[in-house]
Amino acid sequence: MVRGLLPIILFWYDTLKINNDIITSIAIVGTIVFTIAIYTTLTIPETHNIDLDFTE
Structure with a gap:
């Protein structure tokens, strides 16, 4: 979440500042x-x- 939203978080912060x-x-x-x-x-x-053993 942090990696994906970091540019948006910084934009919100700069705009509100x-x-x-x-x-x-x-x-x-x-x-x-x-x-x-x-x-x-x-x-x-x-x-x-949950079985995470996936087969292709």
Whole structure:
């Protein structure tokens, strides 16, 4: 998630930094990123007890 969203996170931070102070910008971007991270963690399928031996 971090590698894919890093350019977007930096863009959000730079955009918000223009209109707000640094602490507010960091808080807003951090809240958005943590929300996305929690959502993706909760919705990823569990692989415990699943056969991962794929055949081609």
